[in-house]
Amino acid sequence: MTNQAAWIKEKQGKPLVIDEADMYKPGAGEVLIRNHAVSINPVDWVMQDHAFFPMSYPNILGCDIAGEIVEVGPEVTDFKKGDRVISHAINLVTGSPSHGAFQQYVIGQGNVTAIIPDNLAYEQAVVLPLAISTAACGLYQSHHLALPLPSIGAARLGKTLLVWGAASSVGSVAVQLANASGFDVVATASAKNIEYVKSLGAKVVLDYNSSSVEDDVVKALQDGEFAGVFEAVAKPETLKVSLKAASRVGGGRLAPVLQVPEELLPANIKKAPEFIFAASLYKESPEVAKAVWGEYLPAALADGSFLAKPDPIVVGTGLEKIQDGFERHKQGVSAAKVVVKL
Ligand SMILES: NC(=O)c1ccc[n+]([C@@H]2O[C@H](COP(=O)([O-])OP(=O)(O)OC[C@H]3O[C@@H](n4cnc5c(N)ncnc54)[C@H](OP(=O)(O)O)[C@@H]3O)[C@@H](O)[C@H]2O)c1
Incomplete structure (x- = not known):
């Protein structure tokens, strides 16, 4: 397996550069996800344009992941290989490229990851993680x-x-x-x-x-x-x-x-x-993360009482479309989320 990412190579580097990335090994409490869709949040392009808080470069931005688990780390009991999930990527706290969403294979934290129902498309489900x-x-x-x-x-x-x-x-x-x-x-x-x-x-x-x-x-x-x-x-x-x-x-x-x-x-x-x-949720409030991400969300998505909303605007497929997604989001959205399929 090889990995590719949309890198921000230097402070305020633009456009994002598609290049190889490491293939990661999940640590304790983590999962390795084959990413199938990402969404764009204001913080992504604000970090690119204004570098509004310190980060090492090169790095990988992105908060929202939807994909399939390919490997679970030690102490992970709630997930197995093949599960379809959404996950909140926490690179903005750890600063590690392995935790940035904008790549094909990404490390997710098990306690801010949830299984999604089979009938929920990745590009629809991916509107949720950071918002959750x-x-x-x-x-x-x-x-x-x-x-x-x-x-x-x-x-x-x-x-x-x-x-x-x-x-x-x-x-x-x-x-x-x-x-x-x-x-x-x-x-x-x-x-x-x-x-x-x-x-x-x-x-x-x-x-x-x-x-x-x-x-x-x-x-x-x-x-x-x-x-x-x-x-x-x-x-x-x-x-x-x-x-x-x-x-x-x-x-x-x-x-x-x-x-x-x-x-x-x-x-x-x-x-x-x-x-x-x-991003404080996964570390500072594990009891809230467990109740929301671990218990309520997968059950409520499955029985239809919680909706993956707002609807996505899919701007294309492939890592190279993420920069286009930034530009689309800057134009403003109304009850919509900008999404890229991978
Ligand atoms: N602190 C954090 O950890 C954190 C995390 C995530 C996001 N954020 C911030 O939270 C904000 C929302 O993020 P988002 O991704 O949810 O935004 P978003 O979906 O892109 O926001 C667009 C929506 O905002 C509504 N809106 C705009 N101005 C409004 C106003 N004056 N009063 C009421 N509604 C208004 C619009 O509603 P209408 O279309 O109906 O006009 C539009 O649908 C952003 O500033 C983001 O940076 C913070």
Whole structure:
């Protein structure tokens, strides 16, 4: 077996260069995956264009993997050769090229890997991994929202969570996980995505471009006990509105995907000092990873109660298409994920 990767050869190196890579041996708790699809996340091209945190070069970027397990490492009991899986690649934490998604064979961490059903195509399933870890960190880590862990058919708790930016990849997962934790979800999206977000299980979906959105959110949050805000997009212009609405219904906790300027925080909204860091899940919160990735996700994908959404925009097949995927993602997406088949 030989391996090939789409390398970032040097700081801000562009385009990615297709070249040989090592064939890796999975360590304890790891699996070796033959990659069949990857998706593009904002962090991939932001790292290429701006190198916004330090990394050694050459290296291999990429967070989302869907493929087939070819070898399991020591202490791995949940997977076997031939399993079809999705996995969250954690190169941004370890800095090791073996952990970057953009290659044919890649090392995945067993505790942020899940078996997918036979009828779920790799290019559809691959929209999920980073979004799953991001939403799981924000919803379940004790320093963020600390919701009860998800389960199929969870009892309703009479509590309501606000998910702002629910048509995004992260928001689409957050709506579904919060629902599976027994929470009602009030969400925002642009008008064209309201039905889409309702199809994910949100109880009320409001247009964030409406001039009355703050009042609309406050009204929707009157039902049930307000449980907090998951900010899936965290743009300053709408963050102001979501936090003001949350403050008007009594305040609570906030879990944002990006840094929130302190001056935007009303006194009755509390958040952890740091924003969500998806790659912290596999190491810092193994109990959350096990409950979400190990238990809930494979069962809920199999019985259809959790959907691999948003739908992919497949820009092509082959490692050489990943740079095209970066450029496509920069144009912006709406309830969609940019995907490359391998
Ligand atoms: N901290 C972490 O660990 C972590 C991990 C993953 C992602 N992120 C960050 O999280 C953000 C979301 O990532 P993603 O991949 O989910 O993004 P994405 O899917 O590319 O986001 C696009 C979506 O955002 C929605 N949107 C844009 N502006 C909005 C606003 N002002 N209010 C509400 N919705 C808005 C759009 O909804 P409409 O189409 O309905 O307009 C669109 O569907 C990015 O900034 C990303 O860098 C952070």
